[in-house]
Amino acid sequence: MTATRIACDSDATTTSDSSGPLLAVHPADSPDDAARWWRSSVIYQIYPRSFRDLDGDGNGDLAGITAELGQLAEMDIDAVWLSPFYPSPQRDGGYDVSNYCDVAPMYGSLATFDHLVERATALGIRVIIDLVPNHCSDEHPLFQKALAAGPGSRERDMFIFRDGKGPEGAEPPNNWQSHFGGSAWTRVVEVDDSPGQWYLHLFDSSQPDFNWDNAAVHGEFERILRFWLDRGVAGFRVDVAHSLVKKQDLPDWHGRPDGVGTDDHPGHLAPMFGQPALHDIYRRWRQILAEYGDDRVLCAEASIDPLPRLSDWVRPDEMHQTFNFAFLNCPWDATRFRTVIEDSLRAFDAVGAPTTWVLSNHDVQRHVTRFGITERPDRPGDGLGPDDPQPDLARGQTLARAASLLMLGLPGGVYLYQGEELGLPDHTLMPHSCRQDPTYARTDGQRLGRDGSRVPLPWESRAAAAGFSESGAAWLPQPAGWESFARDVQRNDPESVLAMYTEALRLRRNYGLGHGSLEWLPEYLDTACLAFANGDVLVMVNTGDTDVCLPTPNVLLSSASDSVRHGSLRPGHTVWVKRT
Incomplete structure (x- = not known):
């Protein structure tokens, strides 16, 4: 592709050629x-x-x-x-x-x-x-049946129950922690009111893990x-x-x-x-x-x-x-x-x-x-x-x-x-x-x-x-x-x-961007501007602190009404432009 670069030091439309191959990363869908x-x-x-x-x-x-x-x-x-x-x-x-x-x-x-x-x-x-x-949930009928059936039962095997460690099984079976904080194990009280087994819950204690074995x-x-x-x-x-x-x-x-x-x-x-x-x-x-x-x-x-x-x-x-x-x-x-x-x-x-x-x-x-x-x-x-x-x-x-x-x-x-x-x-x-x-x-x-x-x-x-x-x-x-x-x-x-x-979303569908390709624009690879071509659309994102020259004036969509000024993309903005 030969891109046309807008001069960025004025409002003039004077252009110069910027050539070089795009770096293909992702082909379009078949x-x-x-x-x-x-x-x-x-x-x-x-x-x-x-x-x-x-x-x-x-x-x-x-x-x-x-x-x-x-x-x-x-x-x-x-x-x-x-x-x-x-x-x-x-x-x-x-x-x-x-x-x-x-x-x-x-x-x-x-x-x-x-x-x-x-x-x-x-x-x-x-x-x-x-x-x-x-x-x-611990209110699910399957878990309620597991609690009632006791250790070694078919019902309890639907979940991950284990005996505890330490004297009288008073410590959790291992050191796993819940995603929500605290131990990933909770001890149950058996039907005879005695301290019982522990069940695993990677999340809240009200969310017992199923036994997928x-x-x-x-x-x-x-x-x-x-x-x-x-x-x-x-x-x-x-x-x-x-x-x-x-x-x-x-x-x-x-x-x-x-x-x-x-x-x-x-x-x-x-x-x-x-x-x-x-x-x-x-x-x-x-x-x-x-x-x-x-x-x-x-x-x-x-x-x-x-x-x-x-x-x-x-x-x-x-x-x-x-x-x-x-x-x-x-x-x-x-x-x-x-x-x-x-x-x-x-x-x-x-x-x-x-x-x-x-x-x-x-x-x-x-x-x-x-x-x-x-x-x-x-x-x-x-x-x-x-x-x-x-x-x-x-x-x-x-x-x-x-x-x-x-x-x-x-x-x-x-x-x-x-x-x-x-x-x-x-x-x-x-x-x-x-x-x-x-x-x-x-x-x-x-x-x-x-x-x-x-x-x-x-x-x-x-x-x-x-x-x-x-x-x-x-x-x-x-x-x-x-x-x-x-x-x-x-x-x-x-x-x-x-x-x-x-x-x-309208343009995405009309231009087939979801099924499209991705090719980096090589002249921007070492800059604070993320720039790639997807089919007929160039996507440019300025993550830096200074304006970035646009290679074409054919703007399709910008992230704000003032994203582009004097042919350049402002910091913190994104623009879609029509590929030339």
């Missing part, structure tokens, strides 16, 4: 691959409790989702992914499931769910649901898969998909509880994650999905590093997609972005799979907040509170818009988290008395948890609870000024975040 929707999909995550409340009880519901699907369809998405809506005591935001084949009354009923799927299908939107196979557990989840496939779901996002199988002897582990690798304790050695037997489970699940057609998908939430290990989950006979947390965790730096993008595409291309890109979800800080943090609190934690240094939201909004356009310009699939299209930040001033995440309680407030990114959405600027609920009730408090982000305000503003996302 025609056969391009027919598979999930290779280029735009999937919108809905956290049901915080999406839209129609019955006025302060909790979002399935009817609320159905009512607003038309507005999501305007964004030209391919599917929605619903976080858990099953019956649950809500000790962990619904990820503590007490019945996998029903709908919690707070969300509606199976008939409500069926109506949602029917409406989504009419709008051309597929419905993917969360599956939580690592653990269930037991064939009966496999059978139970195959039944659950078919139950929802029969109701028309398009697939499953599999929660902590890397943790189902544990190493046989449950050895001690001195690394991070979440298994993320460190220099001293590489992640591939974690005995509770990434065990080889997992792959046979997902091969079987893919066979089941294939019985319902070739358009059903499995996506793994698997925190596996490095990227070549992660790609093992999406080999041709296993998962279709897996989340790319390396991209989500990337700081605002061109070199780091370039490395993660290139490593991701090479790793997933090696197994013939698409990569996915994501910037926010219900478990992490929203990327507006994350990019706005200039001073991180000196304590462990995954959320910010009123006692912490507050993020620079103006900076966060600018960089979040730029990062979003970067993500949407990449080949592969993308996941959007509800509200990111509105530019929502976290609620970083939430009173501690309102927190519901189990992390906060289990760490005695040392970690604040994830509530800040789960605040109910704003729909109407002049309505109670910003339109989330006509009664004004909301299960988590909305921050001051939330109404300024409301969808009705942004729909009428051509420079809003919503307008940018809507136009980006």
Whole structure:
């Protein structure tokens, strides 16, 4: 390609040639691959409790989702992914499931769910649901039967029970720690009121882990898969998909509880994650999905590093997609972005799979907040509170818009988290008395948890609870000024975040960017500008401190109305330009 570079020292249109080969990293999908929707999909995550409340009880519901699907369809998405809506005591935001084949009354009923799927299908939107196979609620009938049946029983073998260590078994079976703080083991009281065995819970004590060495557990989840496939779901996002199988002897582990690798304790050695037997489970699940057609998908939430290990989950006979947390965790730096993008595409291309890109979800800080943090609190934690240094939201909004356009310009699939299209930040001033995440309680407030990114959405600027609920009730408090982000305000503003996302998704589809290719522009490789070609579109991201010359004036979309000045891209901005 011979690019035309705009002179950057004036408003003149004098040009000079800039030649040199592009560095191809990722080829475009073949025609056969391009027919598979999930290779280029735009999937919108809905956290049901915080999406839209129609019955006025302060909790979002399935009817609320159905009512607003038309507005999501305007964004030209391919599917929605619903976080858990099953019956649950809500000790962990619904990820503590007490019945996998029903709908919690707070969300509606199976008939409500069926109506949602029917409406989504009419709008051309597929419905993917969360599956939580690592653990269930301690209120699940299977766990209650295990408690009643006692040691050595068939019922107890559905879970991971072990005798304790030390005098009278008073110490946990090993040193594993919960993701939410404290020991990963809880001791039960047997039916005769004597101290009994211990059960494993990698998360809250109310979430006992299933024993995936037991064939009966496999059978139970195959039944659950078919139950929802029969109701028309398009697939499953599999929660902590890397943790189902544990190493046989449950050895001690001195690394991070979440298994993320460190220099001293590489992640591939974690005995509770990434065990080889997992792959046979997902091969079987893919066979089941294939019985319902070739358009059903499995996506793994698997925190596996490095990227070549992660790609093992999406080999041709296993998962279709897996989340790319390396991209989500990337700081605002061109070199780091370039490395993660290139490593991701090479790793997933090696197994013939698409990569996915994501910037926010219900478990992490929203990327507006994350990019706005200039001073991180000196304590462990995954959320910010009123006692912490507050993020620079103006900076966060600018960089979040730029990062979003970067993500949407990449080949592969993308996941959007509800509200990111509105530019929502976290609620970083939430009173501690309102927190519901189990992390906060289990760490005695040392970690604040994830509530800040789960605040109910704003729909109407002049309505109670910003339109989330006509009664004004909301299960988590909305921050001051939330109404300024409301969808009705942004729909009428051509420079809003919503307008940018809507136009980006339209252009993404029209130019086939999801099925496209990636080639780095060599003249920018050693600069603070991330620049690549995807088909007919050049994507340029300025992570530096000075303006960057654009190679062509044919701007298709920019992250802000003032992103480009005098033929140059301003710092902290992204632009899509038409390739010449």
